[in-house]
Structures are given as C-alpha cells and as structure tokens.
Amino acid sequence: MIQVWSLSISRACGLVDLARSAWYRGxxxxxxxxxxxxxxxxxxxxxxxxxxxxxxxxxxxxxxxxxxxxxxxxxxxxxxMGLNQKRRTKKRLPDRERQPLEVPAQMNHTWSFDFMSDALYSGRRFRCLNIIDEGTREALGVIPDTSLPAARVVRELKQIGSVRGLPERIRIDNGPEMLAQVFTDWCKDKGIELAYIQPGKPNQNAYIERFNRSFRNELLDPYLFTTLSQVREMSA
The missing domain is CATH 1.10.10 (Arc Repressor Mutant, subunit A)
Incomplete structure (x- = not known):
C-alpha cells in the first residue's frame, strides 16, 4: 500500500491493524x-x-x-533446536500370567534364582545371587558380591551350565537384572524360556523363597562377617 498507493506508514499500518513499532522493527x-x-x-x-x-x-x-x-x-x-529431553517415567511391566508351581520330573528342567541382601560387620552392603534346580532342590550356586549386574548373572549361569548343562526354563521375578536386555537376549539365544512371576507375588517363586529363608536363618543371621571372602567360604 505504501509503494502502490503512496499511503503513509501510519495510515497503512492502521488499515492492516499492524503496530508501527512492528513495521520499524523489520x-x-x-x-x-x-x-x-x-x-x-x-x-x-x-x-x-x-x-x-x-x-x-x-x-x-x-x-x-x-x-x-x-x-x-x-x-x-x-x-x-528440539533438544529438550522428556523425563523418564517408570517402566510399565507387561501383564504376567500366573505360573503354575509344579515339581519338574527331571533335573535341569527348571531353575530359579533370586537375590538377597545383607551387610558386613563394617556396615558395607552386599548381595547374594542364589540359584537352585527346582526338580532336585539342589543349590547350584550362591554368589555373594557387592555388585551383581545382569552381565555378571549371565556369566555365572554360563559357568554353571558348562558343568551341568543349561535348563529349559528359568523362573524369576521382575527385578532389573532379569529384565535387562543382556540377560533376556542370552536366554533367547540359548532357547531358555523365562517364566516371570506376577509382580508382588513371591509365593509364585516359592522354591527359591524357601531356600532364601533357610539361607538367612542358618547362615546370614547367626554369623557376623567381616569380609566377603568369609561369606563365600561359609556358603560354598
């Protein structure tokens, strides 16, 4: 309008409802x-x-x-730039079906494992990875350490499997080590079925829970340990 009809800036801005400051801002x-x-x-x-x-x-x-x-x-x-990251939310677990607690007819059909926690006399915390064969109720491994990530769990299972062979199924809860990709990928590669119990239902993993109670009553509670080597020696 300014160029074609030679209107003033003030009149042109008024006709299109534009503030003159916006015009001068450029x-x-x-x-x-x-x-x-x-x-x-x-x-x-x-x-x-x-x-x-x-x-x-x-x-x-x-x-x-x-x-x-x-x-x-x-x-x-x-x-x-679109770089602001979304906040992480709590990971929602998939629906778990109730797993029947049956006694396997043979060894190496179903293993189950779980973690326990305790502390040394100095107050330093440690965990125990307990692994049993549900068919024979045999303790396949008790591994105490200060850190037991999923990669360490896989390594311990490989070591036991090299001597005994691997199971057809492993019954576990929904802990982060059991949901880690390194663990689930290894089980899938070995053809091992993962039987996850329902969240908040430890009775569905009763065999390892029974072992954990005996392990605590007979070893962890009666003794004071000053080093991890003492825990490993007593639980061997």
Missing part, C-alpha cells in the same frame, strides 16, 4: 537466527558426542569451554 527473526548461530554451533558440537545429555550438562560444558552466554538465552535456543 526482520528480527533473521537477525535473531544470525545472533544465535554461535550458540547453535556450540550446542551441536556437544550433542554430536553426547546425545543423551540434558540442558544443564550442556550449559556447564559451554561455560567450561569459555562461553558466557546467559542460561536463559541458551535454554531458548536449546528448546528451539
């Missing part, structure tokens, strides 16, 4: 993008190596690298 979006380019490049440099880092780790790294941009400005650019 292309701020392009100027803003140009001003934020160094921040975008710096964030891309960090995210390239650390894709799961959140905002504050990225911001702290920028400060360590000598950048002094205000955190609110960096947060605006961070969000505009």
């Amino acid at each position: 292309d701020t979006a392009g100027k803003q993008a140009q001003a934020d380019a160094p921040i975008i490049d710096a964030l891309n440099d960090i995210i390239e190596d650390h894709r799961r880092w959140g905002f504050w780790k990225c911001f702290g790294t920028l400060r360590n690298r000598g950048h002094h941009w205000n955190h609110k400005r960096v947060w605006r650019v961070y969000r505009a």
Whole structure:
C-alpha cells in the first residue's frame, strides 16, 4: 500500500491493524537466527558426542569451554533446536500370567534364582545371587558380591551350565537384572524360556523363597562377617 498507493506508514499500518513499532522493527527473526548461530554451533558440537545429555550438562560444558552466554538465552535456543529431553517415567511391566508351581520330573528342567541382601560387620552392603534346580532342590550356586549386574548373572549361569548343562526354563521375578536386555537376549539365544512371576507375588517363586529363608536363618543371621571372602567360604 505504501509503494502502490503512496499511503503513509501510519495510515497503512492502521488499515492492516499492524503496530508501527512492528513495521520499524523489520526482520528480527533473521537477525535473531544470525545472533544465535554461535550458540547453535556450540550446542551441536556437544550433542554430536553426547546425545543423551540434558540442558544443564550442556550449559556447564559451554561455560567450561569459555562461553558466557546467559542460561536463559541458551535454554531458548536449546528448546528451539528440539533438544529438550522428556523425563523418564517408570517402566510399565507387561501383564504376567500366573505360573503354575509344579515339581519338574527331571533335573535341569527348571531353575530359579533370586537375590538377597545383607551387610558386613563394617556396615558395607552386599548381595547374594542364589540359584537352585527346582526338580532336585539342589543349590547350584550362591554368589555373594557387592555388585551383581545382569552381565555378571549371565556369566555365572554360563559357568554353571558348562558343568551341568543349561535348563529349559528359568523362573524369576521382575527385578532389573532379569529384565535387562543382556540377560533376556542370552536366554533367547540359548532357547531358555523365562517364566516371570506376577509382580508382588513371591509365593509364585516359592522354591527359591524357601531356600532364601533357610539361607538367612542358618547362615546370614547367626554369623557376623567381616569380609566377603568369609561369606563365600561359609556358603560354598
């Protein structure tokens, strides 16, 4: 309208309901993008190596690298780039069917295992991985240690399997070690069925629960241990 009909800026802005300040401001979006380019490049440099880092780790790294941009400005650019991560929510377990507690007719058909926790005399916590054969009620392994991740569980099962052979099925609860991909992938590769009990129903894994009670009553509760080697020696 200004160029074609030679209207004044004030009248043209009034006709299209545009504030005159917006007219005089010009292309701020392009100027803003140009001003934020160094921040975008710096964030891309960090995210390239650390894709799961959140905002504050990225911001702290920028400060360590000598950048002094205000955190609110960096947060605006961070969000505009779509880097803000969703908060992790509690993992929902799939529905578990009730597993019948039957006595296997032969050994090595079904194993079950579970973890117990206790403490040394010094107060240091440790855990025990207890593994039994449900057919014979034989304790295949009692492994005490301060850390027993899923990879360690797989290693212990491999060691027992090299001597005894692997079972057709393993009855377990829904602990993080039993849900870990390294454990489930190994069982799938070996053709082992995983019989998960229903959450909050330890009676569905009664054989290993019975063993755990005896293990606590006869070993963990009556004795004071100062080292893990004493626990391993007594439980061997």
